[in-house]
Amino acid sequence: MSSIDVPVRDGGFGKTSRRDNWWVAPLLTFMGLGGFLVYANWAAFQGNHYQYGPYLSPMYSPLLWGEGSHAWFGPGQPSWWPSFIPFSAALLILWMPGGFRFTCYYYRGAYYKAFWADPPNCAVGEPRKSYWGERTFPLLIQNIHRYFLYLALLFIVVLSWDAFKAYQFEDGWGIGLGSLVLTINPILLGGYTLGCHSLRHLIGGRLDILSKSPARAQAYDCVTCLNKRHMLWAWCSLVWVAFTDLYVRLCSMGIWHDWRIL
DSSP states (O other): OOOOOOOSSOSSTTOOOOOSOTTHHHHHHHHHHHHHHHHHHHHHHHOSSOEETTEEOGGGOSOSSOSSTTOSSOSSOOTTSOTTSOOOGGGGTTHHHHHHHHTOHHHHHHHHHHTSOSSSSTTOOOSOSSOOOTTSTTGGGGGGHHHHHHHHHHHHHHHHHHHHHTTEETTEEOOBHHHHHHHHHHHHHHHHHTTOHHHHIIIIITOSOGGGSHHHHHHHHHHHHHHTTHHHHHHHHHHHHHHHHHHHHHHHTTSSOOOBOO
């Protein structure tokens, strides 16, 4: 059968035959991810105002070293921390959830377009002629996503425990607005993490006949259900992590006042 090559773009960065506003999606992605990265780095290097009463910011959880009752190994900073580097408890743990998101199948497709313009969008000219595949550095590290998944699953457990502790006030059990904020956080993160493509493959992707394993087939269907909205879970959980940190931070600074519901 004969075939012909049909060009989809006329060479050069941004060149395309598309007539729609193809640049809107990568621009919004650039602004959204860029804004989160700026805020997350700023919050991580502050090293303070990350807890208020029973509330602990998810950007500092688990709190390995730090102040307050949430610290696992005691107050202050570890003895092995280099003296010439300002200490922040967030720097000890953020690389784990950060690595999970950075290597996420959805996010890599999003920031390839938004940040690297590789390509800026479908059928749109790229700023380079060479192919930047995932067999060379730095894209080679994308292949460790499955290992970051195991760490991310542990974080869901830790953040769920933080949400449970958010109802334990000094005068007993209660419900504050912050309690609900911290409770929503692991729910959204759970929806994002449990819908991971790697988890879906881990559960049932290697089976030839999935129906022969009813339990795994049911789990596979549950992960698939979440995976269908993976982009929505990814963005909602990302925004809520930042908002949760902001809520705890502003309450700690006395700018916001936590509303005690019960």
